[in-house]
Amino acid sequence: MRPVSRGSLVWRVLAAVALVVLLVNGSLRMEDDAWPFGPMSQYAFSPPEDDTVVITRVDGLLTDGRRVELPLRVETAGISRAEIEARIPAIEADPSLLRAVSDGWVARNPTSPRPVELFLVQDETRLHRGQPTSTSKVTLAQWRVVP
């Protein structure tokens, strides 16, 4: 068996206690910003039975006149839905931030027609007594692509 000195044991126990304290503190008082010592806040909220569920998407009007969804995934647009959702207020204030999606999409779809205008939209699904009823589409921002 490998020996362990008293000092080496003491710092280990203290470090483990510190880890637990930081983690619990994160869950009690901090926000996601404090990662890795923030709260485990995924899905930690309580939607009511008549909530409106929103899904954020980006549509592109292409040079050939079609309006298509530019799927918000790393492999298709270089950025995922969660990142765009997290920046909705910023994009509404400055729609040119949608350039991230058009640049990412053009780089990954070089042979497709380019988007000339981008739309930040949300599908709003209304719940009634916990059952999805109607869905409507709302446009939050739009931006004419500047080459």
Place this chain on the structure above:
Amino acid sequence: MSADATPLRGSVAGWFAPVVPEARVAVLRSVLYVFVLLDLHLLVRDPIPLSHHPDLYRPLLLARVLHLPPPSLPLAWTLYAVLVVGCLVGASGRAPRLVGWVVAAAFTWWVAIGFSYGKVDHDHLALVVALWVLPTVGAVPGGWSATRRSAQAGWALRCVQVAVVATYFLSALAKIRSGGWTLTSWPESYILTWAIVRRPHGLGQLLLPYPGVLRVMQWFSILAELSSVVVLWLRGRALLAAALFWMGFHVFTVALLYIHFAPTVVCWLAFAPLERLVPWWRARHPPLEPPVPVPSRATRDLARREG
């Protein structure tokens, strides 16, 4: 070196640093370095593309406190290269302290970049903790088949175990906190309906018309998360049963919402008797017997025929 202070079983220090086979650490390190290689390409795979968009970057507290430079393509590619080389060397067990901490720092930075664009995932806690604590064990003579035992190995594994359990227990705490410190608000809510509408997927879509069933599942999961702490004191078959339960839990969330917690799942290996892996393999694949000597008459016959 001062006198040996190996803690007694049953003491507080003995709980934090139990004496366990070091082979567990050697195996877990190799597995986790290989996992990090997969993670770079399959899970947190966006730091390089996200580096194109400095205007969307909002650094985490960690990056602000350490004054980390904002992500750029050269930085992201450098971290990527360091991680690939570090994980390959680390998986082979060479220079475990140096390589281990380089990988720990680079991976923490890499993940922090991925989480600095508004979305923070909580499945990487145990993996990040593991990468920081496992190098403290240092060299493990004999690697996967090491026979030495130590409190140093036990401490590192205990920290990973605590981080795994914290991922569950603290997520229950976050849910209770979000409901204004009431236990019932989250399990009585329509969170699974909300999640299924946003991530329509196989089993979830089947269950969407049954909010009552979804609510039972919410109660089940928050109670399971709250009681997960018990796992830290289980042994033997009870521990195996708990591990299988949580594996089943993750399979279920994949089927329901296509949400996996792979980085947490792989860290469950910190509970496993990994030192049995090599003896188990050797018992099933015995070394080949030395070849039967060829009688001299046979070689003479062969020489005559070929001549």
